[in-house]
Amino acid sequence: MSLPSPPAVHRLRVAIMTDEIGWHTRQLQKALRARGGVGRCIDLADCEIDTSAGPHGLLLPGYGRTLPDAVIVRGIAAGSFEQVTQRLAVLHALQALGVPVYNEARAIERSVDKGMTSLLLHAAGIPMPPTWATESAARARRILVREGAAGHALVRKPLFGSQGKGLMQVGATPEGWVDLPAERSGHHYLQRFLPPLAQPGHDWRVMVIGGRAVAAMRRVSEHWVHNVAQGARCEAAELTPALAGIAEAASAALGLDYAGVDLMPAAGRHPLQVLEVNGVAAWRGLQQVTPFAVAQALVDDLIDRKMAGLSATRPQPVATAPLRAVSMRRA
Known part of the structure; x- marks a missing residue:
């Protein structure tokens, strides 16, 4: 038998x-x-x-x-x-x-649209530079002039974009006044420029997985754009409670399973400010400067939490x- x-x-x-x-x-x-x-x-x-x-x-x-x-x-x-x-x-x-689905479509939609990201971060009380999004070229220029009169430059960003592509510093820049591009129609996403506190300048990328900040790095560059794709170098960085707390709050505000949160040092009462939250975050540069196994943590979180x-x-x-x-x- x-x-x-x-x-x-x-x-x-x-x-x-x-x-x-x-x-x-x-x-x-x-x-x-x-x-x-x-x-x-x-x-x-x-x-x-x-x-x-x-x-x-x-x-x-x-x-x-x-x-x-x-x-x-x-x-x-x-x-x-x-x-x-x-x-x-x-x-x-x-x-x-x-x-x-890891990250879910709705969470990706929130993070890809910089305007929606800004609204959700603001609603959650997360420190970030003042931000404007408008389809009116006249309104955008009024904002530019008003901010310039106060000594602030602005960064014009594509509403949908990544890796530091398409960024433009406008208004009262260190090199002089730069006007907005001459466009009859379009969309303007403007954010107050945070000048570097030292040279070379840097920002932080913090990886958040399953709601918990797990690793951080500094992205250092002589240029004001600190993306690795634009030539910034990666350095190991301590994941301080302050960095972890803000990054975790930003990821939670967008409902992300995992996120790459970009933060800048700033003068004033908010020494850390969130610039962007990436819902399809890369981690190759981060992996080069940390022993933390990012990919394994992503898979473990998917299986042990998301598929629980x-x-x-x-x-x-x-x-x-x-x-x-x-x-x-x-x-």
């Missing part, structure tokens, strides 16, 4: 949503293997909505008629409004179908679960 075969062990399958495969995705795949899982890299641009294909109406490369056990969002490619809307809709739908209560050996119930109603409005 033959004995029944043991049940097959379900291996955790995680989709890593990314438009670039490289160091970060390899780090995540290695960390997933250490937890007995496997990570498949997928570009959200290749994901489709197809209501004829199966009960859940989604097609993800490599998953056939099933869905992954979880999703890690590592990158979303730029595109038209329609393209980006569909990519975010796929993330919204996955979450509605019971697939844990879900059986690691469960079948794929999301393949047949009905899609619950979900709002696709931007936060």
